[in-house]
Amino acid sequence: MKIVIAGAGSIGCYCGSLLAAAGHGVTLLGRARVLEPIRTQGLTVTDFSGLHHRAGAGLLNLSEDPACLDGADLIIVTVKSVATAEMAALIAIHAPLGTAVLSLQNGMENARTLRTALPDRDVRAGMVPFNVVPTDVATYHRATSGEIVIEHGPGELARHLTTPEFPVTESDRIEAVQWGKLVINLNNALNALSGLTLQNQLLDRNWRRLMADQMAEALRVLKAAGIEVASTTPLPAWMTPHILRLPTPLFSRIAARMLTIDPSARTSMAYDLLAGRPTEIESLQGEIIKLGHEHAIKTPINSRISQLIQQVPRTPLTVDQITP
Template identity: 55%
Template structure:
């Protein structure tokens, strides 16, 4: 079994009494993170869609990961309304898609305006939206580096490694044996670093391939590298320095991706653990006929380029293809690298 990485910057909790936790948006990340907390004995309530609640009421939550760890939570507290989820909550983990942040912030303001709020969302703008709606709350941005996919009713599988990074400050005891939270002072730079990695979500969704399979193919890696390099140029023009969120600095990753496959494999094995079942959350959204977060990822790069009089044609092309797949409603289209570049 692979040893999990240690987490520098883990705090000794200032609050030893375990909090009442609400998960705002019980999707893949929400069910996995909240489920591990519940399995560790935390008081957790999940604001869930009816189909998620029904599946978990029947079989509970089954949580697995790339390292062979498994946990089960029997009959977790799944609720359908914000009042049931948030009333009395000390901490709220916001896990909704970026497009739903403002609506969720309004619900939190109505039911738990003083709760501590942690944004476990993709993108770079969500914590700001939450702070604007919740002036009395302690709102923290966080970055979830790992991938979680729903593999069946109530079953959530983590396919990649990494620890949660959260904006520094007092937090209660929410550590679990397999879920580490690390404090950082540069959370905005971390979020931009994660956004660069998340640009690959759309390429994975368009390919309809497991992430590990895709990374073994140099043509796919070159496409990922070109997209990231384009985004890095835009961030440089905007004066944004993204932080390192993997073992390699952001500006080095495109070069690593372009390496011949045997060399890439050796280097990548030291940077990240990925199992054969991992796919991107955007792939899962297309598979289930849901709208994606393309506007919070590629869209953020395109908007930044527009503000600085530049263009991001590859990011724009990929956003267009994801929007077309959303409209078609037929799931991931299974494109080739050449078709994406066309």
């Protein structure tokens, strides 16, 4: 397939490298600051299980020009939520009507935004359960586990994309899957505020209790809204807050797969906050706060965390400083 990765950031570069290794013709559409190092030294991706793959510059097409969207069989959108509408407009201008569009973005609104702007195209939502972080120039590291899930549709798209190193499955309950991911991703902001690695945060019972309280608050809102939540972890969504509150030795045994992460891993929002980049707080806590207002359910924890992230704290915060 001819695939354009629309938004060559951490997730886009990771996915693009492995899709190119599988034989697809991959173009990375992105900014010069990301593409220039790849152009000179290739693209390296690694993961927590020992994967180490380098795609030479000749294996990938690199472009800052959205005209590269012309001729694509598939466009995988990986831009931040704030840039989705702009990317949708570029796809409408440059890409043929027969081109499929797949959103591999956080939040619930991105696929809807793409569908609204591209009403005559095969637009599908997707869910990426793992995080990818830059570790060196033109080097991206997958730090957590999980498999990509995409919306079911014609053409067996998941089968065409799947490789042993890049498994993809399809679901006819993609919104429930996305909501499950969103509930888990509420911890992105907590991790960013904590200054801790994900592993150290999960091994601290005080942080886990705050994670559990935030998750329980979100689940109450989603239940009131009649929204189905499909778990993206080995545990049912409703059980996860209870497991998080357990004493650490018991939690570590029961939730061993939740701890299958690189010891140095932090969330993407933590890196965005450190770099002074816009965060996706409105696509995460913002969704819960909005639904809470609509259904008269108070959301003090999510509201407090959203407020703190938008203040861009200069130093890590403690649990007591965050708890409303």
